[in-house]
Amino acid sequence: MKVEDPVIALRGATASLGARPVLRGVDLTVEAGETVALLGENGSGKSTAVRAVIGQVALTGGSLELFGSPLRRFRHWRRVGYVPQRSTATGGVPATVGEVVSSGRLARRGLRPLGRADRAAVAHALEQVGLADRAGDSVEELSGGQHQRVLIARALAGEPDLLIMDEPLAGVDVGSQRVLADVLRAHTAAGGAALLVLHELGPLAPVISRTVVLRGGRVETVDDPERLHDLACHPPDAAEQEPAAPHAPKIETGLLT
Amino acid sequence: MIEMLDYAFMQRALLAALLVGIAAPAVGIYLVQRRQAIMGDGIGHVAMTGVAVGFLMNGNPVWSAVLVAAAGAVAMELVRWYGKTRGDIALALLFYGGMAGGVMLINLAPGGSTAKLLPFLFGSLTTVSPSDITAIVLLSAFVLAVCLGLRRQLFAVCQDEEFARVTGLPVRLLNLLLAITAAVTVTVAMRVVGLLLISALMVIPVAAAQQVAKGFATTLALAVGIGVAVGLAGTTVSYHADVPPGATIVLLAIGVFAVVTALSLPLARRRAALAERRTGGDPDARARREDASVPS
Numbered sequence: 001m002k003v004e005d006p007v008i009a010l011r012g013a014t015a016s017l018g019a020r021p022v023l024r025g026v027d028l029t030v031e032a033g034e035t036v037a038l039l040g041e042n043g044s045g046k047s048t049a050v051r052a053v054i055g056q057v058a059l060t061g062g063s064l065e066l067f068g069s070p071l072r073r074f075r076h077w078r079r080v081g082y083v084p085q086r087s088t089a090t091g092g093v094p095a096t097v098g099e100v101v102s103s104g105r106l107a108r109r110g111l112r113p114l115g116r117a118d119r120a121a122v123a124h125a126l127e128q129v130g131l132a133d134r135a136g137d138s139v140e141e142l143s144g145g146q147h148q149r150v151l152i153a154r155a156l157a158g159e160p161d162l163l164i165m166d167e168p169l170a171g172v173d174v175g176s177q178r179v180l181a182d183v184l185r186a187h188t189a190a191g192g193a194a195l196l197v198l199h200e201l202g203p204l205a206p207v208i209s210r211t212v213v214l215r216g217g218r219v220e221t222v223d224d225p226e227r228l229h230d231l232a233c234h235p236p237d238a239a240e241q242e243p244a245a246p247h248a249p250k251i252e253t254g255l256l257t
Numbered sequence: 258m259i260e261m262l263d264y265a266f267m268q269r270a271l272l273a274a275l276l277v278g279i280a281a282p283a284v285g286i287y288l289v290q291r292r293q294a295i296m297g298d299g300i301g302h303v304a305m306t307g308v309a310v311g312f313l314m315n316g317n318p319v320w321s322a323v324l325v326a327a328a329g330a331v332a333m334e335l336v337r338w339y340g341k342t343r344g345d346i347a348l349a350l351l352f353y354g355g356m357a358g359g360v361m362l363i364n365l366a367p368g369g370s371t372a373k374l375l376p377f378l379f380g381s382l383t384t385v386s387p388s389d390i391t392a393i394v395l396l397s398a399f400v401l402a403v404c405l406g407l408r409r410q411l412f413a414v415c416q417d418e419e420f421a422r423v424t425g426l427p428v429r430l431l432n433l434l435l436a437i438t439a440a441v442t443v444t445v446a447m448r449v450v451g452l453l454l455i456s457a458l459m460v461i462p463v464a465a466a467q468q469v470a471k472g473f474a475t476t477l478a479l480a481v482g483i484g485v486a487v488g489l490a491g492t493t494v495s496y497h498a499d500v501p502p503g504a505t506i507v508l509l510a511i512g513v514f515a516v517v518t519a520l521s522l523p524l525a526r527r528r529a530a531l532a533e534r535r536t537g538g539d540p541d542a543r544a545r546r547e548d549a550s551v552p553s
Binding site for chain 1 (some may be wrong): 286289290291292295399407409410412413415416417419420422423424425426427463467472473474477504534
């Protein structure tokens with residue numbers, strides 16, 4: 001990778017979920033040292049855009065490069081730390097905070113056993129999110145904000161260059177919001193990049209370098225966070241209804257056709 | 258008590274019970290974690306066809322059962338990947354097909370009848386032959402190597418599959434390996450516990466252990482302990498009381514589950530109180546409990 005290559009370069013990206021086009025030509029660039037927030041109403045395609053960036057939704061058109069490599073040839077997943085939406089990350093068996101955060105090291109260890117450096121990285125990640133004393137506790141005993149911090153620590157444990165978070169503020173208390181802001185500040189100060197899907201900027205506004213607003217699967221505006229305050233903090237109520245753009249195609253359920 | 262060890266068939270049965278007691282919960286914990294506790298049951302049905310194939314070809318049914326059960330488990334895994342809408346129907350076809358195929362093939366075998374399948378369905382002490390024990394030891398070693406050696410990787414895949422994929426782990430390979438390992442475990446266990454009851458030994462010790470354990474490693478250790486205890490105790494009781502070993506082992510496991518549940522109630526209450534105090538009626542903790550019921 002050359003130094004000037006952007007961390008994420010998404011160009012003219014299109015993608016569909018089933019028969020419904022969700023992304024209709026999205027351009028998105030994230031440079032090293034930047035924290036970019038992806039905003040938009042429900043159904044605007046922001047989560048799909050992020051899942052396309054991590055290779056979990058296939059693009060039907062356009063191109064995606066990570067650290068200067070086309071997605072197809074990208075192998076350095078250890079450089080990416082992914083924080084999924086909290087609701088998806090639970091198993092049927094109890095697990096301790098330490099066990100969950102340790103799985104973040106597998107990006108670097110693959111199929112090899114964990115060693116001393118791995119344990120140190122896990123301890124450091126737990127410290128960063130303020131849960132150093134909870135390593136032995138069951139994840140199920142934690143509050144929503146603490147659980148979110150565990151998932152952030154899991155991503156940090158891999159010492160990534162790019163952090164990707166899907167709705168990290170959903171159901172999170174003020175203390176955890178502050179922890180997240182501190183984590184992002186430290187991460188970008190060290191030259192890392194971050195892409196966050198957010199419903200509102202809220203307490204993260206000071207650490208966001210750029211906001212990208214999606215609407216109906218297209219980029220509507222790219223702006224600095226100050227001017228977006230009103231839109232971001234008071235999203236229109238129409239947001240809850242699926243067909244976001246007036247020219248969006250009718251949703252086909254397949255029931256009547 | 259000790260005189261049962263004088264019989265070679267009991268030595269083999271106890272060794273098999275010990276290995277099953279370790280292997281079944283060690284695989285089962287990953288299936289429970291992935292909320293696929295019932296998968297072992299499906300593999301057991303498919304393995305019936307494998308047993309019948311063994312009789313038909315005059316070979317050792319353990320090896321033919323391993324092959325057919327592994328093929329069935331891989332098919333189930335493929336259904337999970339690709340069969341999003343009709344997945345449950347595909348699985349049902351596989352289960353019933355496995356059972357019907359077993360009954361059909363065993364009746365085609367020379368001198369075969371459905372009665373020959375019975376010891377494989379519910380387990381029997383006297384059927385563990387010296388050549389079986391070799392197969393059981395080798396296969397158990399494989400199961401334990403996978404389940405303990407790759408425990409962190411399998412834990413990550415079963416806990417949060419999408420995260421594991423983004424991490425760059427070979428998720429499909431690990432899922433296939435887990436499916437094959439589950440199939441091997443079913444075949445290891447079929448002599449003593451029986452194909453229709455083996456799933457219980459994969460699930461119940463884990464279900465009992467997770468009521469008192471805080472983490473994955475302690476759940477695994479406890480579940481294996483329970484598995485070994487009920488495996489050996491059930492085999493011993495089966496010898497003395499002349500009752501089928503599979504049913505005895507499973508009923509003992511359910512008994513352990515009931516006792517652990519009763520004992521863990523005060524513990525759970527104390528933990529809940531502790532958590533309440535820690536979060537201090539934190540509105541966020543309440544919010545989490547509320548949004549836990551809202552699918553997103």
